[in-house]
Amino acid sequence: MRRLLTDPDPASAEPPSGAPDVDLDEAYAYPAEAARSSFVRSNFVCSADGAAEVGGRSGPLGGPADRRVFQLLRWLSDVVLVGAGTARHENYGAVVVPAERRERRRAAGLAEVPPVAVVTASAGLDPAARLFAVEVRPIVLTCAAAPPERRAALSAVADVVVCGEQTVELVPALAALAERGLTRVLTEGGPTLHAQLGAAGLLDELCLTVAPLLAGPGRIGIGQGQPWAGPVAMRLVHLLTEDDSLFLRYRRA
Template identity: 50%
Template sequence: MSDPAIGRLHPLPAADALTDGDLTALYDDPRRAPWVRVNFVSSLDGAATVQGLSAGLGGDADHRVFDLLRRLCDVVVVGAGTVRAEGYGAMRVDRAAQRAREGAGLAAHPVFAIVSAHLELDPGSAVFTDAPVRPLVVTTEAAPRRQREALAAVADVLVCGVDRVDPAAMVAALADRGLARIHCEGGPHLFADLIAAGVVDELCLTVSPLLVAGTASRIAAGATPDVPLELELAHVLNADGTLLLRYVRP
């Protein structure tokens, strides 16, 4: 199957049928280190899921950019609830992505960092047993000690916070390990915590041309920042009515 056509609407001049190289150039410009990018998809009416999963919102263009963004990071950060709900396996990219990453001076695969305050994770799952790179588990001092020890056999456990994961401490701990390009794929509660901590540098938001209604959650739900975080528009891409928006922190 050929790649879905993606064109640029902003900034001008507009462009049609962007190549993977064009798209990589549009997204590959972190302005400082560490750099925290968050990637989400939403319906026109603000739903983050369809029947409980984000997969019902993302089309071919969203999947194409989703895969490209994994080529550009050191670490993919995901909340444990999203790992379970969305059926994540090991963090493994295909051979083309491996070659692109290695050509850019990155490791063949990004590190997978799972955020879990209570460590409700199975050490025997493919997330750990099939991982090409030893994963990370980001947790708290209050996490169950026995479960922490079990996970330490299959992952490096980072303690970042007392009873809640401290996003700023997590970003600092990842940067200390040389993982400065941080790419977060959700979920909504982790995103809200990142916003409240003021550590979000970029949001890549796909707006799907669907109206969902119902009781689906927003892309960020939970913690509230003292002051809303202002971002500026970097680009707008279009693929048959699906908008791919990129906002960055000034």
């Protein structure tokens, strides 16, 4: 991978622009404060014309380099946070962490494997889904209005946390994760959850892969839901490239 642009902050110790063989661990390291309080990073892949899905899946958008970044961001996180739509559409399973990475995580004071946390108002998740047949118990963040029998069924396979009445309130949801020591939050969306995090001012970073594809009209982008009151300004931390894809890391300005 090559670096096209680097953090313009003169205090930054980044290597010079254009340097090949970027150290991705360094490029995507969480800031120090993320160990102390919730820091929410999102990771998305989209086509050059802004689509976040093709045929309801993100898989057709990502190539090998995107998959490397996708995995690395998981390995750097304390928890992978997703909306139930993404968990269902993408048939989510466990985060896969190879032995060498487990060791690095342990040495860095992280759990060997980050749990997946799913946000759902309906609690409409199948307890027999592969998401729940995993080494680390997932967390289900739901609300009081979710049908009690569904909550009870999920309690057998996950830690179920109620964070709100009719919907999941995202501030208490992040607080519930932080109480468990899960402050380096990686959200993989989807677009509905992503837009709410952004609207609430809870999104600290966006890691975006732009794939060299045109998906055509009628596709969902990386934000879905109600229009925001105004745009949220971001600053570019880095821009990497491999195989005609762009890898952007933005931080909230």
